[in-house]
Amino acid sequence: MRKSTQNLSFLLGVLLLAFTSCSDDDLGGGTGVDPDPVDSELVGSIDNDMTLDASIDYNLTGVLSVEPGATLTIPAGTTINTAIGTDVYIVVQQGAMIDIQGTASSPVRMAPSTAGTWGGLLLLGEAETTAGSDATAEVGGLIYGGTNNNDSSGSIEYLIIENSGAQINADSQYNGLTLYAVGSGTTIENVAILNGEDDGIEFFGGAVNATNIYVEDLQDDAIDWTEGWSGTLTNTYVLHTRGDFSTALEADGNETQPNITNFTAVSETGGTALQFKSVSGANITGLSLSGYDTSVELADPEEGDFANIQIEGQDSNPNNTYSNPNQIDLSIFSWINDALSEPQSLSGSIDEDMTLDAETTYYLDGVFSVESGATLTIPAGTTINTATGTDVYIVIQKGAMIDIQGTAEAPVRMAPSEPGTWGGLLLLGDAETTAGSDATAEVGGLIYGGTNNEDNSGSIQYLIIENSGAQINADSQYNGLTLYAVGSGTTIENVALLNGEDDGIEFFGGAVSVTNVYVQDLQDDAIDWTEGWSGTLTNTYVLHTRSDFSTALEADGNATQPSIVNFTAISENGGTALQFKSVSGAIITGLSLTGYDTSIELADPEEGDFANIEIDGVVSDPTNTYEAEATVNVEDFSWVN
Incomplete structure (x- = not known):
């Protein structure tokens, strides 16, 4: 994690659920979730809408499945700590929705709490895929695919996924974000995939678009698609500092040509940038590659054709390094560095x-x-x-x-x-x-x-x-x-x-x-x-909504009279506003009190004297409620919120 933060900092500088551990039966077929906010475990399935709480650090201990008809909402700033292994992932089933509401200042973060990898986030849609309708995914017997390219699986905004890629079998691993037949009605913007052992984002068919994607040090492919994905990928930055990666972009399958706009990839260790398998292709504009041994290759030269890969409006050329200027304003990824800074x-x-x-x-x-x-x-x-x-x-x-x-x-x-x-x-x-x-x-x-x-x-x-x-x-x-x-x-x-x-x-x-x-x-x-x-206090606004307070103002000690100018205090629960101990006093102008049982009192009546407390030019009076119009405008403190 620290290495990732340092790499991104360098890059920017240079380039300027509240579940118990339960079974499906425990979840009660729609009875909802244990409402106890202290319980932070996420596992099992949900078939009613559920909203997490950003003030709780959640622990994903197994498979969390969002069932058809339900929406999982994850507010800005939420952290989900994950266990490791192949049985640890979040899946949004066909007909279910996810709403990740991260912001630049408070992204949502999913990462293992111990060393190791996990299964990432999987979305299953009803869009078209060459695998057909109701296809079975390579993991968990999950069902995806249909005929609705406009299908929506929800919205993902400002999400960080770390250390995904748990091994499924000898030939397959999980990705960071896996999109099975996800439709174009789904929003995916501002996503970072870091330090995983397989792909960053993999598209299995579908028509979903993704914008502002940052991928760093994925062991396999940063971006991968297959089964006829037909969407658009815009503003993608890939950084390789490790030498054991596969590619920045891998395409497989049929002759569909998704649109790749503004794709920048940087390698510190050589390797292959773009690889196309079978008869796959793409329309790429705004390509910038740096540090790769191979810019573009056909993995299956007997089937593939460089003409299927259009780069800047021309047939791709493996002899071209495509070392063009970066077209992405890297400040759009500064939020990642902020979130990862320890x-x-x-x-x-x-x-x-x-x-x-x-x-x-x-x-x-x-x-x-x-x-x-x-x-x-x-x-x-x-x-x-x-x-x-x-x-x-x-x-x-x-x-x-x-x-x-x-x-x-x-x-x-x-x-x-x-x-x-x-x-x-x-x-x-x-x-x-x-x-x-x-x-x-x-x-x-x-x-x-x-x-x-x-x-x-x-x-x-x-x-x-x-x-x-x-x-x-x-x-x-x-x-x-x-x-x-x-x-x-x-x-x-x-x-x-x-x-x-x-x-x-x-x-x-x-x-x-x-x-x-x-x-x-x-x-x-x-x-x-x-x-x-002996100083002056000017423009003070006090609000009491709790009942266990003492006072809005307490004075103690000798007979000095500091100046209190414009003092507004409001209580929703009665209580005492001003209390003077010993022989203390004050000169108060602009006093406004609301909702108190006692406006002013002497805590030591044998020593104190109301004459030491002057309010608006006259001696204080405990029978006066001082319920004047507010002398301080609470809107002056809008900056607090």
């Missing part, structure tokens, strides 16, 4: 500047510490997938800086790649805090606090943090964005905090200001401050 680990510490790459997926699998004097730059569109637990977070130490360069079109995203919570992003500054200079944080022995309220910890623009809040101890959890004594020289704008188990943003002293904040479904407080934070 996440780069982030952990440990850096003491020199480091810039991440938005084209790389990162995996935070421990504490990642940016040390004093270093800057971590995170470009727009970067994704950081995280492990879960209390030892998983990013910390910007005192004297270090972060530069998150997200945009509305391409925000930076930090989120766990598996169920659970993590520690979020922590900034440690040199500004004032009531905890004093060089205070020790409640986590990791981190040091923060000083005398410079203008201290600068960098810039954060368009950042999404999801599922933070790992449990530190019985009394404390991580937040999404934790700001320890961060100074006013720091820029924090356009931040979203989603579905965490503690606070969204918590300020521990400091003078930093934050603008444009969206917080949804945090279990504790959406916004929290303590230790004398």
Whole structure:
């Protein structure tokens, strides 16, 4: 897999089910599938429509058969891990349908989870084939073929098939994508077949068309057809880096001439590019071959005829190398490289500047510490997938800086790649805090606090943090964005905090200001401050759809009064909106609350004073619901989705 990724990267750079293990009887003749989303095994047969869940990694442990009348839908981003062997494949029977809904950014992927090969994906249609109607396939007694060349077996978009080609018998193996008499009503676009032991795509008759096909290091033929296939193949790129392949294209059978448009094949090890058996032929335009010993050959010269093989409108010529310029924009295959790129680990510490790459997926699998004097730059569109637990977070130490360069079109995203919570992003500054200079944080022995309220910890623009809040101890959890004594020289704008188990943003002293904040479904407080934070919070939208939250805003500590400008909070489950502890206070303008049982409360009424909390120019009033028109437009945060 890694070799494939490297080859494609080089190429682009240079050329710019939820089943239990069950029998057919268990499936109940149309009663559907076990709905338990935890069950990821795919095996047996389905005769009702079934849709997989992209959040589940499925395990194909045998033959999965989609029966006539049923449709198997596979959403974008779904991964199907397969066992190995000749009895492991997905087959879409005559009269059944498949709907693979991959996208360039989230293709569907089918690959073995251990070393070895499997049977790939097989479609059986009712189009014409020289084998006749209701022919029997070379595998599994499968039936295919009919008289309807317009037949539809469904749609395949953005699919990667890896390591297919399990041995059926001494003369035959499975392919990656096998198309038995598939009709032209079927859509096949953007498919990659990688590292298999037989053919990439093989057509057994039919009239289906295929577009944007990438085939790399198949042991037999990249593209193969027989039994009178009459469709069109458009934009195909074949790469051979291994020396034991057969051909880039093999044709067999009768005199039908399917259309091959824009076919580029590159070999690093010589070999034969195009081979035609019996009396087969083709109409080929946009042919580009590189590195082959033989460009085109007749396997059966007594039967075959180069005149049946039309290349660029002329009879084919084995003396022509066809080393023409590539006609394919290779950027159409960049999605494959993106999907195969293995996440780069982030952990440990850096003491020199480091810039991440938005084209790389990162995996935070421990504490990642940016040390004093270093800057971590995170470009727009970067994704950081995280492990879960209390030892998983990013910390910007005192004297270090972060530069998150997200945009509305391409925000930076930090989120766990598996169920659970993590520690979020922590900034440690040199500004004032009531905890004093060089205070020790409640986590990791981190040091923060000083005398410079203008201290600068960098810039954060368009950042999404999801599922933070790992449990530190019985009394404390991580937040999404934790700001320890961060100074006013720091820029924090356009931040979203989603579905965490503690606070969204918590300020521990400091003078930093934050603008444009969206917080949804945090279990504790959406916004929290303590230790004398003295900055400004502008344009905050809080949404509570869960009932187990604490507050939209919690203040604790001394009598400092930070400014809260335009704060809109909505609850679908009652609860408390604003809570002030000890002698804390605030100056709030533009407050809008909806759906809370309590608008404002003093957690310590013997110490607190509503007079410390000024709302829209007057002393706060707990009998006022503050149900004003929203002061923040939720549409301003459309970039979050």
